[in-house]
Amino acid sequence: MKTSPAIREIPFAALGGVFEQDDIEAALAVMQGAAEPSGSFFPLPEENDFQQALAKHEGAAKAVSVNSCGTALDLCMMALEIAPGDEVITTPLSFVCTATCAIALGAKVVFADIDPNTMCLDPQDVRRRITPRTKAILPVHFAGLAADCGGFDAISDETGIPIIYDAAHAVGTKYRGAPIGGRGRANCYSFQSNKNMTTLGEGGAVTSNDEEFAEVVRQKKTFGYVYGPQLRVASVGFNYRMTKPQSAVGLTQLAKIDRVISRRLEVFQVMHRMLEGVEELILPDGIEDGHGCHLYIVRLNTDRFPLDRAEFLSVLKNKYRVSCGMHYPAIWTWDAMSELGYSEAGSDCPIAAKASRQVVSLPLFPKTTSDDCEYLAWAIKSSLAEIQKS
Ligand SMILES: Cc1ncc(COP(=O)(O)O)c(C=O)c1O
Known part of the structure; x- marks a missing residue:
């Protein structure tokens, strides 16, 4: 039987490029x-x-x-x-x-x-x-x-x-x-x-x-x-x-930006391949040459599966030590914006509203190794399985 990898820390806030x-x-x-x-x-x-x-x-x-x-x-x-x-x-x-x-x-x-x-x-x-x-x-x-x-x-x-x-x-x-x-x-x-x-x-x-x-x-x-x-x-x-x-x-x-982007593209593509076929996730479009590869953002497929994003992020963080980002909560959700009268109901943007509740940005950087990607894919799949069981 294949053994589970050892738990390791994967932070989200790393340097986006390389500093040499x-x-x-x-x-x-x-x-x-x-x-x-x-x-x-x-x-x-x-x-x-x-x-x-x-x-x-x-x-x-x-x-x-x-x-x-x-x-x-x-x-x-x-x-x-x-x-x-x-x-x-x-x-x-x-x-x-x-x-x-x-x-x-x-x-x-x-x-x-x-x-x-x-x-x-x-x-x-x-x-x-x-x-x-x-x-x-x-x-x-x-x-x-x-x-x-x-x-x-x-x-x-x-x-x-x-x-x-x-x-x-x-x-x-x-x-x-x-x-x-x-x-x-x-x-x-x-x-x-x-x-x-x-x-x-x-x-x-x-x-x-x-x-x-x-x-x-x-x-x-x-x-x-x-x-x-x-x-x-x-x-x-x-x-x-x-x-x-x-x-x-x-x-x-x-x-060195072209080299950084090529490296980021490699990392994104490795991750993309590892997550292909995970039905609970909607993978990002256009991960190919020409993409600036700044963020790799998946969406939880909440139309097909009863997935709670907060629970998913919490299992990923607390059990698997993986920190993710969220790009973005819809702009109208910030206090300053709602105080000015902006709201989801008043904005009529159902696709963005839904996406903002589904998005999860994965911690991928030029220094991410294929080992890290494997660990990430395993942690993501395991967390998804766990939150659906609970
Ligand atoms: C889409 C977008 N616009 C603007 C900004 C603001 O950039 P800065 O921090 O350089 O002011 C950010 C920062 O992350 C961003 O993500």
């Missing part, structure tokens, strides 16, 4: 340079180098680095002059800031439903929510899978409504074989610690093919400055800059 000697040396070199008599932490030239490298990698004319994806989204909403009375359409299956970036400027968020296969915002459902007040549409490249950029291009071409993509999960993601950085009006990236690349724990960027738009974002991220023989403050702005060591590490992280 070259990253450490890049940060150190900046610090050593700053310690020279004429040294400083003034962000150039690393800021420009990183922005150019990112724009090239993501296939965009311009990249503007910032200190997080949250601020990247805020800046894009400000650059579009989103204001009270406006509506912004987005998915409820995302991190809260995908909605609060618009709410913070006084706009109303209108949720539209997701595609049940890809879990990305569904352009057809978006269409029926458009009103004369709609000022932006904000799809998410969910889990690293590209949103339906063609569908959103068509809406934007017909209506003139700008598309701002939340690309927090999507550095390296491709849509029909091409990078996504130039799609829509802009794409907002995250380089926070557990993303596929990180700029020392926090960081983000806006990429765009619209140079005027990118220039507005650039000004706003840095006090509205326009540099020249005389410094000008050309518009109202903020300080959302990335630091010099972060930009330096952004360069080394970006240099």
Whole structure:
């Protein structure tokens, strides 16, 4: 009889990419340079180098680095002059800031439903929510899978409504074989610690093919400055800059992002094969070349089986020491959102509402071994069997 594997700890919050000697040396070199008599932490030239490298990698004319994806989204909403009375359409299956970036400027968020296969915002459902007040549409490249950029291009071409993509999960993601950085009006990236690349724990960027738009974002991220023989403050702005060591590490992280994504894809595919045929699970779509492979999210097949997610997660954690994530509780479930009047009933997004109760993100990272995958698959199957017996 085959013996059960020994229980081992599998944490969820691991570094999403890989951090190596070259990253450490890049940060150190900046610090050593700053310690020279004429040294400083003034962000150039690393800021420009990183922005150019990112724009090239993501296939965009311009990249503007910032200190997080949250601020990247805020800046894009400000650059579009989103204001009270406006509506912004987005998915409820995302991190809260995908909605609060618009709410913070006084706009109303209108949720539209997701595609049940890809879990990305569904352009057809978006269409029926458009009103004369709609000022932006904000799809998410969910889990690293590209949103339906063609569908959103068509809406934007017909209506003139700008598309701002939340690309927090999507550095390296491709849509029909091409990078996504130039799609829509802009794409907002995250380089926070557990993303596929990180700029020392926090960081983000806006990429765009619209140079005027990118220039507005650039000004706003840095006090509205326009540099020249005389410094000008050309518009109202903020300080959302990335630091010099972060930009330096952004360069080394970006240099290995394709390798990181290939490794993540291998891990995802091993897991995918091991879970194929488990009827209690709905496996993610599009685990193939071009997927940014940020999150591997399964859904519990609650239509066919009486599965309690909380119980499943509790058995996985307490008995098998496996920690999972949940991406995401629907945005309307957060207190701040319900206090503003957002609700499941008022949003009419049944597919996203259901998915948000079924999703479980598995702890898969570049350092996950095939042994770990085997252990995970065994722990998942055993937990599913146990919760159905109880
Ligand atoms: C979809 C999505 N958008 C935006 C963000 C915010 O990113 P940041 O932490 O860089 O502000 C996150 C963070 O996890 C996210 O998952």
